[in-house]
Amino acid sequence: MHCRVLLFAAARDLAQSDALAVDVPPPVTAGAVLDAIARRYPHLAPLLPVCRLAVDQSFVTADAAIPPGVELALIPPVSGG
Amino acid sequence: MTQIPAETTARPAPRIRVELVDHEISLQPLRDFIVDADTGAHAWFEGVTRRMTGSLQTILLSYEAFVPMATRQLNALAEEAAARFSLTAIAITHRLGEVPVGEASIVIGCSAAHRVGPLAALPWLMDRIKADVVVWKREHFADGQTQWIHPR
Numbered sequence: 001m002h003c004r005v006l007l008f009a010a011a012r013d014l015a016q017s018d019a020l021a022v023d024v025p026p027p028v029t030a031g032a033v034l035d036a037i038a039r040r041y042p043h044l045a046p047l048l049p050v051c052r053l054a055v056d057q058s059f060v061t062a063d064a065a066i067p068p069g070v071e072l073a074l075i076p077p078v079s080g081g
Numbered sequence: 082m083t084q085i086p087a088e089t090t091a092r093p094a095p096r097i098r099v100e101l102v103d104h105e106i107s108l109q110p111l112r113d114f115i116v117d118a119d120t121g122a123h124a125w126f127e128g129v130t131r132r133m134t135g136s137l138q139t140i141l142l143s144y145e146a147f148v149p150m151a152t153r154q155l156n157a158l159a160e161e162a163a164a165r166f167s168l169t170a171i172a173i174t175h176r177l178g179e180v181p182v183g184e185a186s187i188v189i190g191c192s193a194a195h196r197v198g199p200l201a202a203l204p205w206l207m208d209r210i211k212a213d214v215v216v217w218k219r220e221h222f223a224d225g226q227t228q229w230i231h232p233r
Contacts, residue, residue, distance in 0.1 A: 008147055009217035010229040050233050054215070057150035073147055073215075079230040080144065080151070080175060080216025081128050081187050081207055 001028045003066070005037065006073040011051065014044050024066075030055070031062030033072065051076050095163035096170040099155040101148055103178045111190045115170040120192040124199035126207060128187040130180045138223040141181045147215040151175070154214045162191070162206050166198035173206070175216060186218070 004021050012018050022036040030053040038045045052059050054073040055066060066072070098114050108125075115123055130142045159171045171191040180186045189206055191199045210216075220228045 006147070008215070009145060009219070010231055013229070047231075050231065054147075054150060057147075057153055059213070073150070075147070075215055076217065076229070077231040077233055078211070078213065078215055079218045079232055080146070080214050081211045 001026070001066070001068060003028070003033055003036075003072055005033065005053075006071070008073070009076050011044060011047055011074050011076050014047065015041060028066045029062065030060045030064045030066060033066060034062070034074075037074070047076060048074075092167075093169075095160075095168050097156065097159045097163065098170075098172040098174075099152060099159055100172075100174045101146055101152060102174060102176055104176070106174050106176055106185050106188050108188065108190075111172040111174060111188060114172045115190045115192040117169050117192055119194060120169045121194055122196035122199050123190060123192045124196070124203055126187070126189045126203045127185045128207070129185050130182045132182045134220070137220075139182060140221045140223055141179050142186060143179045143219045143221065144175070144177045144186060145217055145219075146175070146177055148177075151215045155210070158206060158209050158214070162202045165205070166191075166193065166202040168193050168198055168202060171202070175214075177216075179221075 001024050003024050006019050007015050022040050024032050024036045034048055038048050052075045054075050055070050155173050159173055163171055169192045173189050175187045191202050193199050218230050
């Protein structure tokens with residue numbers, strides 16, 4: 001499945017883009033999306049173990065299934081406040 | 082026995098105001114929002130850009146957010162805090178973009194009939210905001226270096 005993923009903060013700087021695209025082989029889970037990003041974008045790999053994935057603006061766990069058409073965002077550790 | 086009508090016993094819904102702004106946060110509109118003749122306690126937290134982190138001197142912080150998600154998260158946290166701490170009103174404003182030393186990046190104000198709820202709500206909210214709300218800060222140091230802050 002073709003997935004587009006929004007990027008923020010250090011992840012966006014490393015990718016030099018505010019989004020990336022990956023093809024994820026089934027079964028498409030959040031963990032599989034992160035694995036596909038690590039393979040396709042090796043310079044992001046060091047940051048990925050501490051990132052979370054948000055699906056339609058909610059955090060999901062690595063085993064969560066990703067249906068087609070949802071909005072994906074790669075969320076590095078947050079530092080607001 | 083006289084039945085008390087439900088509408089007179091139910092607590093009115095808390096008033097909630099959440100904003101992400103790209104300018105200095107002014108306190109008066111927030112104060113106006115949480116003021117209520119039936120509240121006896123107003124509690125406030127301001128998070129402010131600090132000059133020194135260890136031996137490094139900060140010139141300013143810049144903040145970015147995934148705005149729609151951060152707005153949803155802050156509204157959900159405000160709702161939960163209002164219920165958990167019996168708040169009458171709560172206002173959360175987070176500033177984005179550049180925040181110079183001494184200026185506020187976040188202001189939370191909340192009110193209730195008595196002080197216990199508002200005083201407890203502030204640390205509860207700040208802990209959750211710092212753990213989960215999708216906002217990131219970048220330090221701009223005096224030596225020209227910049228660094229995204231991604232606590233692990």
